[in-house]
Amino acid sequence: MRVGVEVGGTFTDLVAVEDGKVIVTKVQSTPRSPDVGAFAALTASGIDLAGIEDLGHGSTVATNAVLERKGAPVAFVATAGFRDLLFMQRHDRRNIYDLFYAKPAPPVRRKDCFEAVERMRADGAIETALDEAAVRSALIPALQAGGYRAVAICLLNAYANPVHEKRLAALITEALPDLLVTCSHQVAREFREFERASTTVLSAYVQPVIDGYLLRFENKLAEAGFSGRFTVMQSNGGRLPAEAMRQSAITALYSGPAAGVVGATRQAARSGFKDLITFDMGGTSTDVCLVQDGRPSLASESEIDGLPIRTPVLDIVSVGAGGGSIAWVDDGGMLRVGPQSAGADPGPACYGRGGTSATTTDAHVVTGTIRPAAFLGGRMRLDDTAAHKAFEPLAQRFGLGVEQAASSALQLADANIVRAIQLVSTERGRDPRDYALVPFGGAGPLHAARIAEELGIATIVVPPNAGVISAYGLVASDYTKFDAVTRKMKLDEQAAHEAARLFAEMRARLAAQFADMKLPGDLVYTHTLDMRFVGQAFEVAVEIPADRLEALDAGYISELFAEAHHRTFLHGATLDRPVEIVTLRVGATLPIGLPPRLDREALATKPPERTRIFHGEQWIECARHTAEALTKDERIEGPAVVEGHTATTWVPAGWIATLDAADNLILRRAA
């Protein structure tokens, strides 16, 4: 049996799959010790731990450690003259008109920052040798006195030659063996010292936390008789065995949204859809990601709490539009939705817990798309009157009916999501009309059709159990690791040759790491060159197809680059300018083979009921189907509502929905 346990902020979800049988369990999260909630979910599901061969886990432990500044006491060591790297940052401000601006706070204080005398040059030659005597006489005693658990080292140009970082780490470990040492060349062998230093210090900061958490989890599992493989989700969309994760903590940040994208991608692939835009609409926000040929897009940089992280992550854009997002009027008289959210408590007005704000969920109740008696399969009864009351002030303000005001709020929420989708598609040179939309999360399928119409998307794939796709993603994802190295070279035949050689070197290193993790099997590699015109500072990622690696030539690389540059910037294809390679990246993936099936729960068929929905400017009559009672290939013509246990789908007029063999509900625009 394969089991995924996803710890979220409010709920801990469990999905267990075996031979097409699916168990879904939801319990309250226990934020102070997330493992308690995880084990509660395992208990509640009634699964025998001894029978689990594959347990995938995702949690917000790493993310929360940073957001709440509860990581390990960590020291930072930089090249002499650059102790303040983490405080200088990039000298810019995020909000240019904010007079009271404060920089993002790094997880160390200035008193925890130290220096080592040394200097490496950009070409890897040593300019000033490491002053080992000073390390022994001054740095090590200071580290010892500071009471640190971890130390992060980031020396200038160490990406080009890590010998000083390695030596410094060895000296520290020799003297202080209990200190966890993280070097910048281990987490990101790329240039730009502040971003690399930030990544290194964040990694050192969360590693002891992740290490302790996973160790405790492993011990508890062992006590309960578990003998399968315990794996942990990463932000890059792949898994790692828990033991390996304890050494590579930085990739555990933001693993939750990544698991959702992978789950949605796998489930959509079973219906043959590989070019996708996934959107996960939860309580406070919506996460959007573009998937090309079954592979979610990657970004080489992300940030947490304003601090940059230079490791590959799924390119997920988050926007403050969720079920709890509040509709309001700003002091210029404009109607807005979000990013403020009513959260889970008191939550939307219709939850009846004292909330009075008009939220997206209330808007659905007012317009009839969510039935108060049938929310979450009837597990939670909603207050219709409270929802109406919440929208009354807005309706009066704009001289609209309450239903119109609610409908306006929904359109604005849709518009926010549309913009997020444009950010991952149009702005990256991709046309959203070439993709299928895959909504999940509690509220996603209700909004999908209108968003699709706005973007000209013709196909929507609604996965079964749309509310627990992230947990499914934990057992449906492959094992993945990335390596990258900055090696600036002007593109010519020699550089192409060198690139091929470096790629081979990185593949060998990754293969060795997989062997160390005791993960046998054939690895699948991706090869990417970060390239730019000579003189530019930002690189465009150019993927090299595996079948062209054998005889890599400069002309071919140059063509690929020109195309990629033009796609993003609308210029560059015709420029007769020299081009350079800056960073080389290799991704290694060990496929898990056929992902487990995520089937829906099927109930006896029953005829649809009639219902009334406020759509556009008026109330319309439409059919209301029960998702679990649909039959395969049944044709549902919009307008219709398909009500399910974890999510409800809206099928507008002009759309046809059918349940396919993979249990996905496919919405197509009628020709």
Place this chain on the structure above:
Amino acid sequence: MNTTLNPIDYAVISQALIAAAREMGVKLIRSAYSTILREARDGSAGLMDRHGNTVAQAELIPMQLGPIGETLRACLKRHPVDSLREGDFLINNDPFEGGQHIPDVFIFTPIFVAGRVVGFGASVAHHLDLGGGAPGLNIHASDVYQEGLRFPPSKYSFPHDWNGGSFERLVTANVRVPDLTIGDFNAQFAANAIGVLRVKQLCERYGIDKVETAMKEMQDYSERRVRAAIAQAPKGTFYGEDAIDDDGLSDDPLPIKAKVTIADDSVEIDFEGTCAQVKRNLNCPYSSTLSATLSCVKSVLTSPDIPYNEGMARPIRIKVPYGSLLNPRPPAPVRARMIPAYRVFNAVMKALAQALPDKVIAAGFDCTTAFCLSHLGEKGYSVYLEIFGGGYGASRNADGCDAVDSPLSNCSNAPVESLDIDYDFFRIVGYELAPDSFGLGARRGGAGFLRRCEILKDDVQLAIYSDRFRLAPEGLFGGEPGQRGYCRIFRANGTVEELRSKAAVDLGKGDIVEMFVGGGAGFGRASERPDSLIERDLADGLLTRDPRAAAKLAAE
């Protein structure tokens, strides 16, 4: 046009226009070539309506963004909107006709939908070198002609005059680093093209009428919000004053005076009493004076989320005497106009402090320190130009921000590793926060910083302009002043030279230049500073002496 917009269409279109402007800005920076544009991000972008009014902006550099409408309208006066054809572009960097200073070149691309110009894609970039009397920065210029190539408000055709055309060849022939400069121009054209495309898509989706109506409504919206904020401010007339160290020739300070009158729903700022224009590059063109004033008033009066566009400026009027430092007669040199612009910002802020003490900050180091190293090697010129800020001023509730670009600008630093790759004639050997550089107070100013540069070859030229080497930033409500800046050269032969705030000097191998930009001033009395904050700064080494000990000693 009488189209009325429902609130949804308005919200959707306006947000889409703002998103398009932001995308233009991102792409301008990311496809640029010179360090000043790609690393320091000294450029901006926006969308304008067909009348030349700013509709939406990418929030990059406040100074460049403020008067972009003035810059475009100067072009439209000569080339009316209906005379434009598809493929045309407008260009302007003329300080005396809506521009600011020579390096900031504004380019406008008309957006044609169904034969009608619905608006313009606009971008501005600080160009590393546009010719003139010295590479990157000519601090000795005594008139605008010595500061580089001037493009008066003019019209060219992209297909005919660029991409190997005559205008491109003219620019190429007159600049020292043509690869970078032409590359940056291309990044501007590309950013404009993105804006044009996005607005066209919006017009297709919603119709021209709705898009143009939304453009107008966005300006009205900002205007309403600014007027609403002014209505809540105390009414009256308030005075503020600050000064520049000197003009680089004599030792006399250059005073700048602001009289701010807050009326029911408008604000007037009069700069009567400000000193006359000067012989060196510290003159501030009208557009720059306007921009600095608008930035200050907007930052103090309104919440940061009010979109910056032409409507924002409508309730704010300025009066600037012609021939003064803040509205010079041609052909005055204006390269360092950021320095007087900052004193405009400070003088207006000090006036507003009397009306709105909780919404202002004390003076920060508040300079644009331009630091330019250049070297002529066998392969031609190599020019390095960076912009440094300093510490922010403190406010009622917060310490000033440490080591950040000053309020009117927002340049990033160049990564040291990126400079190591790109330049072989110098190396950064230190970049640190400066302890004790801020003014103490109930809240302290932000710390300033040091950047140390080792010169690796002979015949390197250094040019700087900065300020506050003589006059320190003043605190508010009993706060102490921040430290003054300096630029010091430790010569290879052991001697030390102290530079003026506006200087040019030759450097040789082994010399080390130490540039120090100071901290911000404090807010409120230092005796009211909480112990926990003092102890934090002592532990972090940002304070080297306990001010409480000194106070105690003084009391005894």
